[in-house]
Amino acid sequence: MQAPVPALKRSAPYALPIKFLQFGQGNFMRGFFDWQIDLLNERSGLNAGVVVVRPRGGSGSPLLDVQDGLFTTVVRGLDENGTPVSEYRTIECVEREINPATMYGDYLALAQLPELRFIVSNTTEAGIATNDTDAFDDAPPSTFPAKLACLLFDRYTYFNASLEKGVVLLPCELIEQNGPALKAAVLHFARLWQLDAGFAAWIDSACVFCSTLVDRIVTGFPEGEADAIAADLGYTDQFLVAAEYFYLFVIEGPAWLADELKLAGANLNIELVDDITPYKQRKVGILNGGHTALVPVALLAGLETVGEAVNDAQVGGYLADTLNEEIIPALPLPQDELQQFARDVLLRFRNPYIQHRLASIALNSWSKFAARIAPQLLRFVALHERLPQRLVLALAATMRLYRGDVIALADDAATLGWFKSSWADVDGGKQSLAQLVQGWLSNEKVWGRDMNAVPGLAQAVTNALARIGADGMRGALQACKDSAVPQ
Secondary structure (H helix, E strand, O other): OOOOOOEOOOOOOOOOOEEEEEEOOOHHHHHHHHHHHHHHHHHHOOOOEEEEEOOOOOOOOOOHHHHOOOEEEEEEEEOOOOOEEEEEEEEOOEEEEEOOOOOHHHHHHHHHOOOOOEEEEOOOOOOOOOOOOOOOOOOOOOOHHHHHHHHHHHHHHHOOOOHHHOOEEEEOOOOOOHHHHHHHHHHHHHHHOOOOHHHHHHHHHHOEEOEEEEEOOEEEOOHHHHHHHHHHHOOEOOOOEEEEOOOEEEEEOOOOHHHHOOOOOOOOOEEEEOOOHHHHHHHHHHHHHHHHHHHHHHHHOOOOEHHHHHHOHHHHHHHHHHHHHHHHHHOOOOHHHHHHHHHHHHHHHOOOOOOOEHHHHOOOHHHHHHHHOHHHHHHHHHHHOOOOHHHHHHHHHHHHHOOOOOOOOOOOHHHHHHHHHHHHHHHOOOOOHHHHHHHHHOOHHHHOOOHHHOOOHHHHHHHHHHHHHHHHHHHHHHHHHHHOOOO
């Protein structure tokens, strides 16, 4: 009989000083942020411990404490040369996890930690929110910013407003200007609760709220592989988390943060920058825009996953050409950096360890298209005085996808209703493809403008739709390739 595999536990007492307070216990923060802190400890001597705080109550899942704060990351994907990589790492930087809903005293005591320097958060896009109902005496308040305001006020009070005991805040929520947004939310509660006026001044002078951009696919617990991985590791780990090989952490903040984080020599993909905007433009344009352009085309070509699509000679070629010839030239950033990022993106899309279904990415396609592709299309037209044919094809393919006979669509009711009615009218001979296209391009609620004003766009989309209808998606792809303007 085979002996049971033991659970992951520490072999020596925890010894790191707590420098990081982390709001968010989920897969992403463990597979992204804690993984990087653990590597900084090893490579550059950061010597930093982490306490994890659950930002909201209600979760009945076990605390990381049941494994002494330990967990394992499985990093898998294709490296810079396209070679498959699979690496295990036991993350040792986390000391404990606190649930303020049941451990509020322990939570507030964190304010007194003398070496606490950083507060990081990932509380979902809705996490940085305010209300007028949370009270200072609530134990705890309901919102993350209110909990944070209580802790910062206790730190301000305990250390007598010492400027040396301020903290650097690194919110990782996926909203614009997440640093200033979190600062504004904390100050909202300071005003609401009429806290000591000196507290707001301390927040301004002693604390730094940085905006960030985070990028890594963290798929979480590898359900079907857990037993095999446990056999490899020699222990079981209920907090095992799988992540892709690629990652990027961009911090908009002062240059001295590089010294405090000991970034020099760590060889990590952490960028400290004066302005995060170009990095967001690059990610939205190439990574997100690439997804959005690929999905309808690949689905109509009969494919099911991103990996399948990128490895398909015709569809993968379409995506590479779209990125290189129509999206990258329209981005106001150094072209060599954009080309390298695009190569990284294609490697990520090819990751054999992640089965990313196209249908799941197609959720709310039109809001994504308007935010990610339309700006690139308009910039391309302004720069070149002609239409980007592949982005036009992606637009037509999305309209065709919304006929509703390829996948189950998920979007707002008004959009789904419009396309259901309009395609029924086309099929019934009550309106033409051109009228369908013109009607959708005129939807200013989606586009923020009447896209029919773009010279030739409505006719080009109509022609592409007709080609898809006559020759199928693959025929339309070939026609697009044959007629592409040489770069």
